[in-house]
Amino acid sequence: MSLIHRSSGLLKPLAAGPASLLRRPFSSATDDDATKITVETSVPFTGHRIDPPSRTIDTTPKELMTFFVDMARMRRMEIAADSLYKSKLIRGFCHLYDGQEAVAVGMEAAITRKDCIITAYRDHCIFLGRGGTLLEAFAELMGRKAGCSKGKGGSMHFYKKDGGFYGGHGIVGAQVPLGCGLAFAQKYSKEDHVTFALYGDGAANQGQLFEALNMAALWDLPAILVCENNHYGMGTAEWRAAKSPAYYKRGDYVPGLKVDGMDVFAVKQACKFAKEHVLKNGPIILEMDTYRYHGHSMSDPGSTYRTRDEISGVRQERDPIERIRKLILSHDIASEKELKDIEKKARKEVDEAIAQAKESPMPEPSELFTNVYVKDHGVE
C-alpha cells in the first residue's frame, strides 16, 4: 500500500492550528487526487459465462471521503424518514434503503449522469445519488409542493430527469421493461451510454424480466440488469421463492456477475466493468449481495421472518459505512473525530432539509388536475 502525503502547503488555509497539521481533514487539495490507495474487495467476483474483473481496485483519499460522506447522508436520510413515518408525517408506503447504500454510491461512482438508472420503490437513496436534494426527497415524502414530483408521486415515485433517474416504480418488475426501453433509446440514438435497471430478488421471478432480457440480448441493448438481492422479497426468503436463487446465473445465455453489494468498491468495479461490457456485447446481469436493516417497508417490523441476530450480525460484519470508516482510519486519511463530525454534519443537513420541507405547503387543489395530460393542441 502506498503512503499518503500529508503536506500542509497545498491544503486550503482553513482555520487549522499547528496540531492539525499531522492529520488533515478531507479537503479538495490536488495532492489527494494524486495519492493512490489500492484496496481489495472483500470477496472476489463470481462470473457466469464471463471472466470477472479484478478484485484489486485503485482509489484515492478523496474518493474514500466522498463515499463516506455520501453514504452517511443516505443513512441519515433513511433513519430520519423512519421517524417521520412514525410521527405520521409520511404516510402510505415507505421502503427504506439503509444497509444498501453501497450499491447506490458505488454505481454512481462508475457512471455519468448521461447513463440512466431506473429502479423500483426503494428509491430514495438512488435519487440522492443522481443529484436529488434532501429537500426534494423529504418534501415529496411528506406530499409537499417542493417535492421532486410536486407531492403527487410519493415515496415510490421519485424521478429526476436531468439526473438520468427514471424512477421510482411501485409495481414489482414493471420497471425492467422500461429500463430496456431506455437502453433501446440509447442504442437508437447511438449514444455511448448505458442503462442500469435495478430490481430486487422478489422481482427476479417476474416473467417480464425474462421477456425484457431476451429482447435486450437479441438486439444487443446496452442494458445492465442489477438484482439488488437483499435476500427477502418482503417476508419471503429467497430460497422460498426461487428454485435457483443464483440470480446472476438466471440470465442463462446472458453473462452475469455476483458482487458483494455491501462493498462500495466491489460495486464500483462491477458497474464500471459492466458498462464497458454492454457497450460492446449486449446485456449483463449484476447480482448485488446486499442487505436491508429495516423491514420491507415501515409496516413490516422485519423480524418475523429473520432473526435479530442475523440483522445485527450483518451490521457488525458487513456494514458498508463501517467498512469505509475502517479504511479511512487505517490509511490515516481522517480521524475518528472528523468522521463523527461528518456524520453530525449529515444529521444537521437532514434536519435542516426536514425543517424546510415542513414549511413547504401542500399542493394547491388545482394541482389535482395538472400533469394528467400534456398541454397540447386542444387537450384540456
Place this chain on the structure above:
Amino acid sequence: MASIFQAVGAAAALSSSNSFDSKKFYLSSRKSVSERKGSIFVVRSDGRMSSGRVDKLVTNAVATKADSAAASTASKPGHELLLFEALREGLEEEMDRDPRVCVMGEDVGHYGGSYKVTKGLAPKYGDLRVLDTPIAENSFTGMAIGAAMTGLRPIVEGMNMGFLLLAFNQISNNCGMLHYTSGGQFTIPVVIRGPGGVGRQLGAEHSQRLESYFQSIPGIQMVACSTPYNAKGLMKAAIRSENPVILFEHVLLYNLKERIPDEEYICNLEEAEMVRPGEHITILTYSRMRYHVMQAAKTLVNKGYDPEVIDIRSLKPFDLHTIGNSVKKTHRVLIVEECMRTGGIGASLTAAITENFHDYLDAPIVCLSSQDVPTPYAGTLEEFTIVQPAQIVTAVEQLCQQ
C-alpha cells in the same frame, strides 16, 4: 334517466313491444323538469308536435361510405386507397418527418404487419425503427414506454387489441400515469394501436373491445378510426401528440376504400365527425357500427325520418361540444356501439350526456350495445351478439314514437 335498450333475440326485425316498456318513457321539456308529460307522442320541447317535420323526406341520400362534407375536400383530385393503406401512409409520412418515430410490434417488420399496415416500412427505415418484437406484449409495451420517457416516439402495434390485456399494467400505470407521478417531468408520447372488435367468427378471445377496459385510465387519450380519411388523419395526430394515445382500428374495416386528399392533413384527436346532419334524432356511434348505423339510416330516410349521425371518434375525451349541439337540436339520442352493455363506452357516454344535457332531452337516452357474452364462434350467434341495422331502425322508431 336513460334506459339501456337491449335487443334480445334474433337480428331480424323486432316487434315494437319486445322488451320496451313505454311506462319507463317520460318526456321532459327543456324549460323545466317538473313539466313532465306522460304521453307517448313525440313532443318538441317547445311544445309543438313533430309530425309536420317528419313528413318531409330528406332527398339527398344517405351515403353508404363514409364520404361526407367533413371527410374530403372536393376541390383536389386526391387518391384512392384502402384503410390499411391510409394508416400506412400516415405512419410513413410521420416517420419521414421525425426520426424519433419508430414502430414496434409482432411481425411489423419483415412480415409487413399482419394487416399490412407496416408493409414496406422495414426495408425503408431499417430493423431498429420498425422493430419485430418477440411475443411479449407486457415487456415490449413497457419498453416502448421507457423509450418514450427519453424522447423517442414509439408506436406499439398490438396484433390484436385483445393481446394488449397482457400489457395492461404497463399501459395503465406507466403509460397513463408517469406524467403525473413524476410531477410533469416525463412525457410519454406513445401511440398504441391495433385492430379490435368483432370480426368474422374469430372466436371470443380475438373479438374483444378493449376501449371499455382502458377508458378509465387517467392520462391516456383514445380515438377510433372508421374511414381511410380519418384513419390517416388520426394516425398522424396521435403520433404528433405529446400524450399517450390509443388508436382503435377494426378488423373488418381495413379494406374500406375511399378517395383522400393528396395534400397533408391531420384530424383533430378530440373532435367528433358529423357523418349526416339531421333534425329528428342524434345517433352517436363509432368504428364499425357507423356502417350499421348508415345502413339503418337509409331505411329510416325512406320511412320519413331525418337522423343526425355523428361518429364520435374521440372515445376519451368525448367531444361534448359537437354532441351537445346535436342534442340541443334533436332532443333525442341513440347510442350505437360495439362494446358490451356493461361498462362500455356507451354507458359512459350516456352518463356524460345525461349529466350535461339532461334538460334538452325529450326522451331517455337509448344505448344499443353488444350482448354481455363472449363472442361465439357460430356465425348466426355472432350476428346476434352485435347490433344489427334492423335493431337500430326499430330503436329510432320507438324513440321517435311514430
